Amino acid sequence: NHQILLASRPQGEPSTENFRLAEVPVPELGDGQVLVRNHFLSLDPYMRGRMNDTKSYAEPQPLNQVMMGGTAGEVLASKNANFAVGDKVVGMGGWQDYFVVDASQRGVLQKVDTTHIPLSAYLGAVGMPGVTGWYGLVKIINPKAGETVVVSAASGAVGGVVGQLAKARGARAVGLAGGADKCRYVVEELGFDACIDYKQHADLKSLSAALKAACPNGIDGYFENVGGMILDAVMLRANAFSRIAMCGMISGYNGQPIPMMAPQLMLVNRMKVEGFIVSEHMEVWPEALKELGGLVATGKLKYRESVAQGIAAAPEAFLGLLKGKNFGKQLVQLV
Numbered sequence: 001n002h003q004i005l006l007a008s009r010p011q012g013e014p015s016t017e018n019f020r021l022a023e024v025p026v027p028e029l030g031d032g033q034v035l036v037r038n039h040f041l042s043l044d045p046y047m048r049g050r051m052n053d054t055k056s057y058a059e060p061q062p063l064n065q066v067m068m069g070g071t072a073g074e075v076l077a078s079k080n081a082n083f084a085v086g087d088k089v090v091g092m093g094g095w096q097d098y099f100v101v102d103a104s105q106r107g108v109l110q111k112v113d114t115t116h117i118p119l120s121a122y123l124g125a126v127g128m129p130g131v132t133g134w135y136g137l138v139k140i141i142n143p144k145a146g147e148t149v150v151v152s153a154a155s156g157a158v159g160g161v162v163g164q165l166a167k168a169r170g171a172r173a174v175g176l177a178g179g180a181d182k183c184r185y186v187v188e189e190l191g192f193d194a195c196i197d198y199k200q201h202a203d204l205k206s207l208s209a210a211l212k213a214a215c216p217n218g219i220d221g222y223f224e225n226v227g228g229m230i231l232d233a234v235m236l237r238a239n240a241f242s243r244i245a246m247c248g249m250i251s252g253y254n255g256q257p258i259p260m261m262a263p264q265l266m267l268v269n270r271m272k273v274e275g276f277i278v279s280e281h282m283e284v285w286p287e288a289l290k291e292l293g294g295l296v297a298t299g300k301l302k303y304r305e306s307v308a309q310g311i312a313a314a315p316e317a318f319l320g321l322l323k324g325k326n327f328g329k330q331l332v333q334l335v
């Protein structure tokens with residue numbers, strides 16, 4: 001069983017040196033346990049936070065242990081009546097080829113139906129990132145038809161879902177993404193009304209002018225994935241009583257300062273700003289996954305994946321995710 005361990009904690013930007021490849025035997029199965037072969041690892045921005053040893057909403061990733069993370073795979077052996085060999089499952093299998101889990105605890109391993117939905121989608125649009133987009137859009141922004149919703153990291157796993165759900169609710173969806181290819185995809189494939197390549201705008205004035213052009217009626221809802229200048233530029237164009245779903249601020253995950261003048265504008269615009277962590281809202285997952293699963297199964301919700309091959313490629317792919325080298329949901333394929 002090949003595994004990727006956290007070897008050391010990064011100072012600032014992480015490197016492949018912070019990870020180590022190890023090989024251990026596959027453990028024997030005990031009663032109630034299930035052996036899973038991971039087919040896909042999910043790489044997610046939150047993992048950068050867990051590499052630090054600082055207090056946060058998530059526990060730090062322990063050193064010299066398998067990198068934690070969501071996985072999708074297949075049951076290879078089972079001593080649990082609820083799981084049979086061949087079942088497709090998602091769980092928190094970590095960065096390794098195989099894992100053994102006590103599946104008698106509710107929720108640690110979920111069976112998934114791959115008849116109409118590909119297995120990998122359960123780590124993206126029909127999984128945690130999809131529910132994240134759903135929660136922030138539906139429960140916090142709650143757009144009315146005709147309102148304008150702006151989304152940063154719009155071509156990504158979460159952002160792509162947000163804009164499409166906003167469109168489905170009759171709102172105008174405007175994305176921000178890095179580069180012409182990503183912006184073209186966001187408009188032409190995902191169906192956003194417009195997408196701004198923020199890399200073409202070096203200062204606040206220029207970015208805010210681009211937002212003004214893309215959002216002629218101002219901004220009613222903002223789904224925040226990035227932070228910094230993008231947030232300030234959106235705030236300058238925000239309407240009275242607009243809402244912000246504070247989902248992530250990836251531009252600061254390596255410890256970069258994220259300067260913001262936001263508080264004054266929150267008052268001026270009488271805004272509602274709400275942060276959230278999707279795993280603390282398990283009550284909405286069934287409703288969200290039902291909508292997302294239905295939309296993916298019928299081809300109405302589009303998504304894209306960046307797939308690295310083999311466990312050894314996971315660290316490099318993860319570092320790329322933090323720099324925007326991914327284009328869509330970042331996965332590692334093992335089988």
Ligand code: NDP
Nearest residue numbers: 045153156157158177178225247248249251276277278324
């Ligand atoms: P993505 O698939 O969107 O990948 C990350 C993207 O972030 C990159 O592709 C890149 O896109 C963009 N990015 C990286 N660095 C910067 C930067 N300095 N400035 C601007 N953009 C940058 O990842 P996810 O969809 O998985 O996650 C999106 C956000 O959602 C993250 O902030 C994440 O932490 C957050 N999140 C929060 C959750 C919650 O419960 N609150 C749960 C899940 C995710 P580009 O090339 O366009 O710049």
